[in-house]
Amino acid sequence: MEEPALRLADKPMTAPELSNLWATFQSNSMANCILRYFSAKAEDEEIKSTIDFALRIAQQQTDRIKNLFAAEEIAIPIGFTDSDVDVNAPRLLSDMFMLEYIKHMASVGMMTYSSALYISSRADVREIFDDCLISSIQLERRSSQVLLEKGIFVQPPYLSPPQKVDFVKNQTFLNGWLGERRPITGIEITSLFINMITNSIGKALITSFAQVAEMKDVRKYLIRGKHIATKHLSVFGSILTEENTDVAPTWDSHVTDSTAPPFSDKLMLFHTIGLIAFGIANYGTALSSCARRDISSHYERLMQEILLYAEDGMNLMIKRGWMEEPPLTVDRGELIKK
Structure with missing residues (x-):
């Protein structure tokens, strides 16, 4: 059952709700500029499709916050506009970097929006951050899949699985500068x-x-x-x-x-x-x-x-x-x- 607080859409925004929406507008208006340029330069069809997917997310999120602020008579931030991007400028970064960049920014979004959702109580604000979080997860999944298919996913190191349970014997486990150092965990x-x-x-x-x-x-x-x-x-x-x-x-x-x-x-x-x-x-x-x-x-x-x-x-x-x-x-x- 939903908590009553989650159904209140007519109460004032809390400080975290207003601040997180404001910050989200800023970051997504910036992303809108960057992704428009990336889309104009991408040559690989799969990568361009992922970029365009990210661009639609950024545009939708910016528009939702703009509309909410207008309805609440809250000053709409300037953020970043057409004057901050030149889509006709020559290529600056490779398609592969653009794809890795999108995966990285999606991971930033997952962490940011989960925190914003946790601290929000107004139903309409929670819905925005819930959608932002889901979109970030979808974008991370999609960009990771393309990276894997193209063989350019950055794979972390492997670790030999432990064969038995053991316990730390003494404080030398914490050593670093002096004395014998243990292998890293x-x-x-x-x-x-x-x-x-x-x-x-x-x-x-x-x-x-x-x-x-x-x-x-x-x-x-x-x-x-x-x-x-x-x-x-x-x-x-x-x-x-x-x-x-x-x-x-x-x-x-x-x-x-x-x-x-x-x-x-x-x-x-x-x-x-x-x-x-x-x-x-x-x-x-x-x-x-x-x-x-x-x-x-x-x-x-x-x-x-x-x-x-x-x-x-x-x-x-x-x-x-x-x-x-x-x-x-x-x-x-x-x-x-x-």
Whole structure:
């Protein structure tokens, strides 16, 4: 039986509901621009079909939120528009990278929308996030299937199954920097490999952005991001290599030599900051499940580095007048002064 709260569509939106809808509009209006360009450049029919499927999802989700905000007399965000994309610009990325990118962004959507659905109570808002989550799952499944069929799915390392149950004998299980180190666990391999995949995708995308960015400060920021991703890939890769475990492949060769921008500097900077935010969440999750001190220390140090990088990116967005203000609580201090 449904809870009464789920049937209330006439009550005001809560802070999480309004904020998550606002953020979803921003990210999907950006995705709409990127996917329109991808669709215009894709040559492989299966990949183009997957891109078009993702594009329809982004358009539908943006329209639903726009209509809801209009009905509720809530200011509709600007987000990203036709001025932020040039579908006639030359190819910047390969079809295979576009497909891997879509799988990656679908996984981001699954995590984001499950959290938004969990905290929402209004029936109409829950329905939006429920549909967003289902669409993300469908998109992840579809993109993964095409990757598998084409033999380009990034396969994680294998692990020999345990033949018996055992227990940790002493605290040396936690060692890392000093003393004998144990082999890494399957969970630690998983986190390292996932963070290699995300950094590899991010590095290729930021490299392509740096090639076409028009403003010097934006280009400088993107180049810095490329160096950070390279460094993080080296750290994670060295741990896996030391453990005789496979590392994730890079996507560097899937960036063309084009210098004509298909996207605005505003969009590329916004997207880069979004990738970093997802990376921070990934590092936090990895840190919470890591028992070896040396690996935990790497996550803590690298997380601090990308936190500062994200902050610098937001400062650049503010400097350029590109950062839309998200929904805020009422400033009681200012009201009292009046």
